[in-house]
Amino acid sequence: MLIPDWLARRAALHPHRPALIYAGTTYTFAELDRWAGAVASHLRQLVTPGARVALLSRNRPGFVAIVHAAPRTAITLVPLNTRLTAAELAFQIQDSDPALLIIEHDLLPVAREAAGNRPLIVLEELTAATTAPTAPAPPIDLDAMHTIIYTSGTTGRPKGAILTAGNHWWNAIGSMLNLGLHEDDRWLAVLPLFHVGGLSILLRGAIYGIPVILHERFDPALVRHDLDAQRITIVSLVAVMLQRLLAIDPSPFPPHLRCVLLGGGPAPQTLLEQCATRGIPVTQTYGMSEAASQAATLSPAESLIRLGSAGKPLLPVELSIVTPSGQPAAPGEVGEICLRGPNISPGYLGLPPRSPTDWFHTGDLGYLDQEGYLYVVDRRSDLIIAGGENIYPAEIEAILLSHPAIAEAGVVGLPDPEWGQRPVAAIVAQQPTTAEELIAYCRSRLAGYKVPRTIVFLHELPRTAAGKLRRHELRAILLAQMSGNDH
């Protein structure tokens, strides 16, 4: 289905309204629209429609222009995580096979190492384009591939989740049907744009016709300042950010801030209670790349009275809890969270597509209470969430096992007061080695946030008869051992 290009339409509806504010510079909807058009013209000279284009950049205005240029060029954007190592990037580049890489200037060294001989353009050069677009923006095909976002699989190999333009559109509509839309709305984006949590703010901004205030990174003092100075009404955060924000300033949040959309994994109860006491309108959400961000969200009115719940599914989304035997769970019964709806990814790059009538199995565990509120009990049994970043143990284990001194490796997430969780590795050595050596080995091969801070040497790992790692038991062993270390 075709609908008018949302940014072009917003530029026609209210050309002079701010669309993007970054470091003191304001881009109106007309300016951002023209910019996206110029970038699209430039891109059309470099790649053919249908091509995939990888993008490696921190939060920059140019990132925004490229996101809106992409559908006008009929390319699929593959945003890459700037924290990854060259080896990690190389895998995603090889897997997504982009015809072009757009690289922020400062990230050229790692990109060159990862990209091999693939064509590459510097983001600053591409987005310096000023050629006026020759034709109006074509309509957006809601069925067309819009973005590919890599999420890690249980195997440790990341998979490219396909998001259509329609997935993003429906997520924006579903979010609006829950959070509402006010004329004075202004959304603060401090999450990385290469993750769906940040990217979806850009799309909502254009679809809703509201300003996005973009920060390069999360800086609590700047966020605190801009909540007031930029009259922010909605901000998307993960728990660790909210904690720091509360820590730096005990004064009340401004009254125009109507929604702190809190994602990136379960939030500590104490944090939610603290927010309730301080009257901060926290709206917990349960989302993921495959849902184009939110799947279930607590409505603002309930944010202070349903502490710990991720709310109910967005209006266009169906949610079902399925027991291990494949039956719908009873209220209160824990099972796998399954999703269906027009915002749910049709599948992964290179894997068979999911039919729209099939359920998407998240691998996450949760239950619905008597009134239908979702409580997420655990993300996929093995998933570690540290500061909003997903960490998949299998990926770290694979790196550890590639070291000659290591016979066996198991990684679990242990509680961390600041980050929520942190990865801890247990290994069985077959040659002499040290924790320092292994940590350094990981550091050269894994993004910093994935590197285990602690490595524990064991004689054996707890395993099932079939040889599968018993993660829950390993977690218990490590917890016991480390609390012992404290004394």
Add this chain to the structure above:
Amino acid sequence: MLIPDWLARRAALHPHRPALIYAGTTYTFAELDRWAGAVASHLRQLVTPGARVALLSRNRPGFVAIVHAAPRTAITLVPLNTRLTAAELAFQIQDSDPALLIIEHDLLPVAREAAGNRPLIVLEELTAATTAPTAPAPPIDLDAMHTIIYTSGTTGRPKGAILTAGNHWWNAIGSMLNLGLHEDDRWLAVLPLFHVGGLSILLRGAIYGIPVILHERFDPALVRHDLDAQRITIVSLVAVMLQRLLAIDPSPFPPHLRCVLLGGGPAPQTLLEQCATRGIPVTQTYGMSEAASQAATLSPAESLIRLGSAGKPLLPVELSIVTPSGQPAAPGEVGEICLRGPNISPGYLGLPPRSPTDWFHTGDLGYLDQEGYLYVVDRRSDLIIAGGENIYPAEIEAILLSHPAIAEAGVVGLPDPEWGQRPVAAIVAQQPTTAEELIAYCRSRLAGYKVPRTIVFLHELPRTAAGKLRRHELRAILLAQMSGNDH
């Protein structure tokens, strides 16, 4: 495409929130959902899926339950205008060929006269159904026929405009992207539900999850009362209603009323100016049955500074002005208003369908100003052509309405042996005046060829239930009266 039944989903999201308030009775979302389910169960015993079902009823809670029961039974609803004569109804019933007619008790006599031997059930009996639904509401197929609405027939024989569930959904979404959605929104419905202007409020209420306050008919004193008592934030009106509302009470409208959505044809400039002076947030809209209501709407922020404009097309809608030679019109140039988008009807019952990529030609005349704001000049069928000069009745009516003695005015073209047509005005006076005085008044304000040669004083003008002038009827009245005068 399938999405969850919107009313069922809202009932799950917030069961205890009011969904419908009528004459002191409140129906929560859970109650309305259960009621729709029970009515659907009853309907399933009477008709088969795919059938058309006609509905003849004034604004009643049962009407609302039937509207939401219809997609659950996979029937297409044909709402009929309660002000029609038996002969007019008979035509629409024959044309739409319903398997069943649902008739409000008081309207049985006219319905029996119009329906012949077709099966018929009394609305009060059908909606007394209390059988608990046996299964959850099935998802709504956005491509399925939802409603057939007969267009007011200013151009001859009424045609049944087909509206899919998706047409209604996209109109609701497009309206929300323009007007926003506040948690405290409450929409007052005084327009007849058998017209798209009233019906669309019911659908928005369920999709947005907000209360609809339903009045049986437009009663200015009750509207004035409920604006305060029911904390109304949005009300849909036509010009004549707004005029009467202003006349009965000079006190300010309550501040929580954020939008008076003004449709049903161009509004007199004097009315808009009066509203601007009194700070009433009038939002003019240009809509029609074939657009599932709104096609273009002025955003609230512009309502007081773009007097007379119908705004810009809703985000999912494309609008083009086409000159008689088929070319896109230049800014300021009058042409035919053409529409395209997911809210536009796929066609008329019994006529070849329109492809989604084809433009829908409204037959209405308008222009876009330099900044893209739509000004509706007139309906093409109303165009008076005198001696080769085009005369737009709305222009003359606006002049007449600016005269203090005139309450209502309608202008039509009557045959003239010399000039082809000549404009004749019918007016309802609110102060003593004479035809000579009014003609002199016009002559000083209009080009000579536009000045009505004849002014006829009537007690009331013929209007549709939605308040729109029935030009063909007025023409017939004037023709009769003037031929009588000749003798």
